[in-house]
Amino acid sequence: MSNSSSVKPQTLTTNDWRLRPGYLCEGGSDFESVHILLGRFLADRHSEDPLPDVSMTMENGGFEWGKGLPLEKVINAQDDLEFLMKHPNLFRNAIAIIEPWEHVGFNHIGEDVRASLNVAYLAQKIADCDSILFPFWSSGVLDPELVVPLITSGLAVVVEGGDPSVRDASTFNDAKCSLEELHRFTDKLLLSRSPTSAPALFICLGHQLAAQSHIRLIKRAVDEVSSLKYLARDRKGKALKSLKKVCQHIQQVGSTLQVKKKNGHLIAKNWDDPEFAVGPNEKKEVGYRQLWHYESIDTDTFNIPEDLIIAHEVSADEFEGVIDTSIEYEHELNISMFHSDEVNEEAILFANWAYRLLHDTIISHRHILAGSPLSWLMQLPFAVEILCSTADETEVVTECSAxxxxxxxxxxxxxxxxxxxxxxPELLQDLRDISHRHPPTYDELKHDDGARLFARLLYSGMQE
Structure with a gap:
């Protein structure tokens, strides 16, 4: 199905927005209904669609952002944001989708793929969950101090992929948002997870932005702690002394940790290298790939401090990461890949180790830090676990796939x-977005590994 038409639909304004969440359900949609419907979808692979069979395509047959229901909620400017802020029922019962770029790349038949359409379609078709789009590439990054608290008050935040490379800031020159602006936004989003906030899902380029932000945040922590002369109410200086010691250790490891490919090619000399977090992949991955369990690094083969490897093994044993357990549930997971850069395994092992050190050091001094300039440290993640890898036949290509x-x-x-x-996970095997293909049925989605994994991540994240 094509979204072409001789008469182009008009862009909708806030006057056209639905003010009650939900599009398919007669009674509207809310947190409970979305959560229940996600659970129903995941319960098996054969049950019938519990929602009314209502078409979501528009009058011209297309499925486009801002051109018709249910894709009318697009935040193109400050006025749209202010309207949204006046209607909290809308953003509290919706997914916020962040678009760093207008598409995630070109598929095998030359179509540009706007994957955010698939996110919105899956959420609506499976659970009648509305989506709100923030197209940063065309609107610019609106004030993160306003946007982040708003979007994290909803059901979930999805940071989509994009065609540019986070290894090259110039590839973002044609967008209204720079790579640095995206970094600052991602930093803020990573620090926003709280008992009252929505989970975030970072996809492809979003995954790479998150990896770079981990290193940025750890560096910021080291710099601020190292430059601080004293902490008020830290009468014996014990808290600051402990933090300085840990940060010095993190600095020492970061300044000597190298990133190398399996063939010995050096990607980054240390954490100051621009490609420490994200580097070029050995080969471009496009198409379906099977997810494999992540296997811990052999210390005899790779020159990585054993403490980093042990810390990650502890994290893997301590936490359930949904994706890794989904591999067990489904026995085999085949997911669409669409990239040529990759997050470096060494950087995530380092980030996990550094986060755990900082957290453990803060525990006994948190009452002192809570009223200090370093209070933001308590918003840092506790751990980052590598969940799976992807392989081309029998060879692992992307060690850190999630x-x-x-x-x-x-x-x-x-x-x-x-x-x-x-x-x-939002793309089906044909790597086409919903505007270029026939919309998949509920039954098709129930049998698609990516759609099931996407739903499981939302379902699990909403429980926290």
Missing amino acids: TCINYKDFESKVIRRSFTCQFH
């Missing part, structure tokens, strides 16, 4: 999670 970002509450000890994945 991560689970764990946050541990200092008082309740409750764990909350966000997720990142290099693959695209």
Whole structure:
């Protein structure tokens, strides 16, 4: 199905927005109904669609953002954002989708793929969950101090992929948002996970942005702690002394940790290298790939400090990352890949180790830090676990294909999670977006590994 038409539909304004969440359900949609319907979808592979069979394509046969229902909610400018802020029922019962770029790349038949359409379609078709689009590539990055608290008050945040490379800031020159602006936004989003916030799912380029932000945040922590002369109410200086010691250790490891490919090719000399977090993949991955369990690095083969490997093995044993357990549930998971860069395994092992050190050091001094300039450290993740890898036949190509970002509450000890994945769970095997293909049925989605994994991530994240 094509979205072409001799008469182009008009772009909708806020006057055309639905003010009650839901499009398929006669009674509207809310947190409980979305959660129940996601659970129903995941319960088996054969049950009938519990929602009314209502077409979501528009009068011209297309499925386009801002051209018709249910895709009318597009935040193109400050006025749209202000309207949304006046209607909290809308963003509290919806998914926020962040678009860094207008498409995620070109598929095998030359179509540009706007994967955000698939996210919106899956959420609506499976659970009648509305989506709100923030197209940063065309609107610019609106004030993160306003946007992040708003979008994290909803059901979930999805940071989509994009065609540019996070290794080259110039590839973002044609967009209204720069790579640095995306970094600052991602930093803010990573620090926003709280007992009252929505989980985030970072896809492809979003996965890479998150990896770079992990290193940025750890560096910021080291810099701020190292430059601080004293902490008020830290009368014996014990808290600051402990933090400085840990940050010095993190600095020492970061400044010597190299990133190498399996063939010995050096990608980054240390954490100051621009490609420490994300580097070029050995080969471009486009199409279906099977997800494999991540296998811990052999210390005899790779020159990585054993402490980093042990810390990750502890994280993997301690937490459930949904994607890794989904491999067990489904026996085999085949997911669409669409990328040529990859998150470096060494960088995530380092980030996990550094986060755990910082968290454990803060525990006994948190009452002092809570009223200090370093209070933001308590918003950092507790751990980052590599969940799976992808392979081309028998050879692992992308070691770090997905991560689970764990946050541990200092008082309740409750764990909350966000997720990142290099693959695209929202794309079907044909790698086409919904505007270029016949919309998949509920039954088709129930049998698609990517759609099931996407639904499972939403379902699990909503429980936290």
